[in-house]
Amino acid sequence: MKARIKGILLALAAVTTVSLAATACGSSSPTAGSSSAPAPLVVYSAQGYAQTVIDAFQKSTGIPTKLVQDSTGPLLAKVAAERSNPQWSLLWVDGAEAFASLDGQGQLLKGYEPNASLTAAGQAVVPKDKSYVPTGLTLAGAVLYDPAKTPNPPTSWQELLSPAWRGKVGMPNPAISGPTYPFVAGMMSQLGGEDQGKTYFTQLKANGLQIFNANPDSLHALTTGAIQLDLAQSSTAFAAIVKNPGLKVAFLNKVSLLPSSIGIDAKAPAAVQAEAKKFAEFTLSQAGQQAMLAGNPNGDSLFWPLVNGVSPRQGVPPLDSVAYQTVDPYVWGPKESEINSWFTNTIVK
Amino acid sequence: VTTTEESAPVLVDGGDVTDAGDGAARSRRWNRPAVAKVVYSLFGVAAAVVLLAPVLVFLLVAVSPRAFGQGDQWFTLGPLASVLSGSSLQALLNTAITGACAAVIATAIGAALALLFGRTKVPLAGFWRMALWALLLAPSYLEALGWTRLVERDGVLVGLFGTDITWLRQLVMGPAGVIWVLGTRGVPFAFLAVSGVVRGLGRDYEDAAGVHGAGRWSRLRITVGMLAPGIWSALAIVFAEAISDYGVAATLAASAHFPIATYALAGAVTDFPADYPTAAAIGWLLMVLVLLALLAQRTATRGRSYAVLSGRSRPARPVPLRGGRRVAALAGLIVFFVLALGVPAFGTVSASLLGNFGSANAGSFTMDAYRQVFQRSDLLGPVLLSVRLALITTTVAVAGGALIARLLARTGRSSRGRATNLLDLLMLGAVALPGIVLGAGYIFTYNLPAVTYVGIQLYGTLTLLMIGLVAGALPQVSRLLAGSFTQVQDSLRAAARVHGAGVARAWTTVILPLLSASLLWAWLLTFADRLLELPLASMLYPPGQQPLSVAVTSLIEGYDFAGGTAIMVVACAGILAVIGVALALFRLLAPAGWRRWEQR
Numbered sequence: 001m002k003a004r005i006k007g008i009l010l011a012l013a014a015v016t017t018v019s020l021a022a023t024a025c026g027s028s029s030p031t032a033g034s035s036s037a038p039a040p041l042v043v044y045s046a047q048g049y050a051q052t053v054i055d056a057f058q059k060s061t062g063i064p065t066k067l068v069q070d071s072t073g074p075l076l077a078k079v080a081a082e083r084s085n086p087q088w089s090l091l092w093v094d095g096a097e098a099f100a101s102l103d104g105q106g107q108l109l110k111g112y113e114p115n116a117s118l119t120a121a122g123q124a125v126v127p128k129d130k131s132y133v134p135t136g137l138t139l140a141g142a143v144l145y146d147p148a149k150t151p152n153p154p155t156s157w158q159e160l161l162s163p164a165w166r167g168k169v170g171m172p173n174p175a176i177s178g179p180t181y182p183f184v185a186g187m188m189s190q191l192g193g194e195d196q197g198k199t200y201f202t203q204l205k206a207n208g209l210q211i212f213n214a215n216p217d218s219l220h221a222l223t224t225g226a227i228q229l230d231l232a233q234s235s236t237a238f239a240a241i242v243k244n245p246g247l248k249v250a251f252l253n254k255v256s257l258l259p260s261s262i263g264i265d266a267k268a269p270a271a272v273q274a275e276a277k278k279f280a281e282f283t284l285s286q287a288g289q290q291a292m293l294a295g296n297p298n299g300d301s302l303f304w305p306l307v308n309g310v311s312p313r314q315g316v317p318p319l320d321s322v323a324y325q326t327v328d329p330y331v332w333g334p335k336e337s338e339i340n341s342w343f344t345n346t347i348v349k
Numbered sequence: 350v351t352t353t354e355e356s357a358p359v360l361v362d363g364g365d366v367t368d369a370g371d372g373a374a375r376s377r378r379w380n381r382p383a384v385a386k387v388v389y390s391l392f393g394v395a396a397a398v399v400l401l402a403p404v405l406v407f408l409l410v411a412v413s414p415r416a417f418g419q420g421d422q423w424f425t426l427g428p429l430a431s432v433l434s435g436s437s438l439q440a441l442l443n444t445a446i447t448g449a450c451a452a453v454i455a456t457a458i459g460a461a462l463a464l465l466f467g468r469t470k471v472p473l474a475g476f477w478r479m480a481l482w483a484l485l486l487a488p489s490y491l492e493a494l495g496w497t498r499l500v501e502r503d504g505v506l507v508g509l510f511g512t513d514i515t516w517l518r519q520l521v522m523g524p525a526g527v528i529w530v531l532g533t534r535g536v537p538f539a540f541l542a543v544s545g546v547v548r549g550l551g552r553d554y555e556d557a558a559g560v561h562g563a564g565r566w567s568r569l570r571i572t573v574g575m576l577a578p579g580i581w582s583a584l585a586i587v588f589a590e591a592i593s594d595y596g597v598a599a600t601l602a603a604s605a606h607f608p609i610a611t612y613a614l615a616g617a618v619t620d621f622p623a624d625y626p627t628a629a630a631i632g633w634l635l636m637v638l639v640l641l642a643l644l645a646q647r648t649a650t651r652g653r654s655y656a657v658l659s660g661r662s663r664p665a666r667p668v669p670l671r672g673g674r675r676v677a678a679l680a681g682l683i684v685f686f687v688l689a690l691g692v693p694a695f696g697t698v699s700a701s702l703l704g705n706f707g708s709a710n711a712g713s714f715t716m717d718a719y720r721q722v723f724q725r726s727d728l729l730g731p732v733l734l735s736v737r738l739a740l741i742t743t744t745v746a747v748a749g750g751a752l753i754a755r756l757l758a759r760t761g762r763s764s765r766g767r768a769t770n771l772l773d774l775l776m777l778g779a780v781a782l783p784g785i786v787l788g789a790g791y792i793f794t795y796n797l798p799a800v801t802y803v804g805i806q807l808y809g810t811l812t813l814l815m816i817g818l819v820a821g822a823l824p825q826v827s828r829l830l831a832g833s834f835t836q837v838q839d840s841l842r843a844a845a846r847v848h849g850a851g852v853a854r855a856w857t858t859v860i861l862p863l864l865s866a867s868l869l870w871a872w873l874l875t876f877a878d879r880l881l882e883l884p885l886a887s888m889l890y891p892p893g894q895q896p897l898s899v900a901v902t903s904l905i906e907g908y909d910f911a912g913g914t915a916i917m918v919v920a921c922a923g924i925l926a927v928i929g930v931a932l933a934l935f936r937l938l939a940p941a942g943w944r945r946w947e948q949r
Contacts, residue, residue: 087796
């Protein structure tokens with residue numbers, strides 16, 4: 001028996017040694033090396049062009065910067081889990097609502113505005129307390145369609161309630177697809193309030209609205225003909241057109257500005273915050289905006305730059321040609337949880 | 350059945366060898382089990398603290414959100430009360446039922462396959478075995494996607510037959526479809542759990558029954574009875590895997606509006622704003638389900654011993670199948686694999702080979718995505734990192750899992766070992782909790798200001814990611830190995846010791862050869878699983894060091910759905926190649942004695 005215990009202890013010791021050795025050699029290379037460097041920046045981002053911008057930023061400033069890239073949902077879940085001890089210096093995702101909520105929790109550095117010459121649309125999405133920095137613009141609620149199957153796309157949101165569009169409209173679930181909530185909030189905002197908005201979506205549902213989990217599903221439904229109109233984020237719609245040039249996009253009156261934004265950790269050391277400000281400023285420089293436009297040419301790079309003198313990629317129409325509105329994230333951000341669960345329980349069902 | 354004094358009690362009363370000493374020695378040995386208990390408890394506690402504290406911490410969030418910065422209350426039962434009502438309760442009930450049905454289906458099919466492969470000469474056995482591995486590697490969402498693409502409105506079946514098959518769509522896009530997909534996903538687990546036992550069973554007992562006049566069905570009943578450790582192990586593991594599955598919950602079940610607990614749980618985390626207390630409360634209930642499954646397993650196998658692998662055991666000689674049986678076996682295999690593997694393969698083809706977002710038109714078939722896989726230099730870093738992580742964590746997990754399996758096998762035979770029972774529960778609980786919340790648990794635990802204050806800086810390092818990956822793999826490994834360990838009679842090792850072999854020599858020359866094939870399979874299985882692990886990796890990877898799975902997800906998120914899927918397919922092919930090479934090397938290089946118990 002003793003021998004058996006000894007044997008198991010020996011084996012345990014062996015396992016422990018192996019795992020220690022393993023973890024030691026695992027962590028020795030890059031992580032240990034970076035700990036000696038002066039306060040590296042850590043960027044949490046869901047933007048497809050983030051790495052390209054980071055590379056350009058490091059080249060230009062020499063500030064070591066590391067990326068954690070994931071989709072918006074898991075990334076914000078990570079930020080929430082780290083709330084008592086944040087590990088990110090910068091958060092860079094689409095949608096102002098999440099930032100408004102984080103600001104409400106006191107997680108964002110307030111009162112910082114980079115020195116940049118913003119377009120009118122760019123200025124419209126800067127928050128009053130300057131707690132986050134908009135870096136680019138997309139639109140929520142672009143209507144993607146196939147002109148071969150749908151020669152006459154709708155011209156107004158109310159038209160979607162008519163029998164002509166019964167069962168032919170699809171959109172992602174805002175609770176699952178991050179950029180869809182700003183569309184729902186924008187509709188509610190322009191229809192006069194949450195109640196009117198809920199009535200509209202209930203009527204849309206009664207007219208056969210189809211809900212998909214995320215964008216690839218609704219795009220698939222559009223191409224099989226299961227739906228004729230896909231309500232999507234503009235960058236998603238333009239990306240779909242790159243893949244399938246037969247598709248077209250229509251903007252109904254009105255669609256909502258959906259900015260990509262950067263927030264800086266309120267609890268970060270002053271030195272890190274100073275570097276983070278440099279990063280935010282870099283994204284609004286000519287070089288930074290160009291890097292954003294180059295980083296993910298068939299996806300997130302299909303946005304509207306909000307710095308004067310920088311043009312969007314080819315295939316993206318001028319923003320002035322679209323009737324857009326701004327949605328107050330400080331009104332609609334706090335409602336996100338309640339509206340998403342209403343949507344899931346009432347519309348998705 | 351056995352004649353040596355030492356091993357007889359093992360078979361008869363299920364007691365440990367050390368408990369069965371003669372009366373004279375009893376008083377001297379009295380405290381030895383106590384010592385063992387202390388040592389095992391210490392091991393259990395150490396394993397729990399290092400690897401499984403995150404599970405407990407995550408569950409704590411449900412009752413004390415404020416301690417982890419997730420709310421205002423230090424103590425509350427609100428989240429638990431809210432998930433025990435309305436739609437959450439319905440989701441939990443759905444989860445329990447689908448999990449149980451999937452476990453039964455998977456175990457029935459898995460046991461049948463294990464007996465078929467272990468006892469008979471099936472034509473094309475190697476091919477079917479590879480197909481099982483492919484089944485294990487294919488993510489559940491691909492099978493769900495394949496089914497959806499087949500039966501959807503304007504889907505492939507409509508294209509083929511011209512008419513809409515409503516009844517099939519309603520069947521697939523509902524509870525039945527969910528159960529079937531979860532069940533087929535569980536078949537490889539069930540097969541591995543049962544085949545380890547089949548391998549060690551030999552034919553002696555069946556022949557003995559035959560000699561005493563038992564008919565075919567009685568013999569089968571006796572065999573199945575002796576497979577009980579494997580079967581219950583399979584039921585428990587498939588149940589835990591099924592109730593934690595997210596791929597099906599997020600696709601088939603979500604499209605069918607069939608609420609499932611994991612979906613609600615993951616939604617509570619990834620919907621904005623993240624609601625960890627509610628997620629943790631659902632986690633509690635999943636743990637309770639696992640506890641019930643474990644209790645069922647315990648009750649069913651309590652007080653019995655399944656130690657059948659002794660010095661005289663001989664591997665069963667496979668019987669050739671003839672005539673009708675051969676046709677029936679082949680037909681069954683073909684039907685099963687077409688449904689279980691053909692459908693996800695179709696899902697993959699649809700997702701990665703068809704341009705145009707997967708609509709099947711003539712001329713939309715393209716190999717572009719695959720051509721691009723081999724031109725991407727930016728993926729080299731993630732691939733190398735993932736391979737390194739998988740090699741290290743798999744090796745550690747198999748070593749640790751073997752130890753735990755031995756503990757489970759030993760204490761399974763006796764009433765002591767409460768710590769081991771707790772360890773077992775925690776580990777199966779870790780399976781039942783979706784990876785993303787396990788990851789969140791690691792963040793809560795190792796990112797606490799108090800923990801970093803005392804100098805433990807683990808979060809954000811590869812070390813913590815590896816610990817997480819090991820912890821995530823341990824439950825499967827130990828469960829898969831437990832069945833095989835249960836079969837090894839301690840008398841074998843004791844005999845080696847009596848003949849003068851040291852502890853290490855007794856292990857390496859007696860126990861290791863008997864278990865080498867099981868260990869190899871467990872290693873390969875875990876390697877495949879760890880290489881493409883996503884949820885933990887995405888929560889815990891250090892800034893700037895993307896593992897492969899995270900990089901692929903980024904691609905898919907960056908609108909390159911076909912490219913991302915193509916990489917997964919290439920990665921799975923690579924894993925299959927590694928498995929093939931490893932098995933070939935084992936056949937060529939391992940000593941003959943090691944291969945004796947290899948599954949044929």
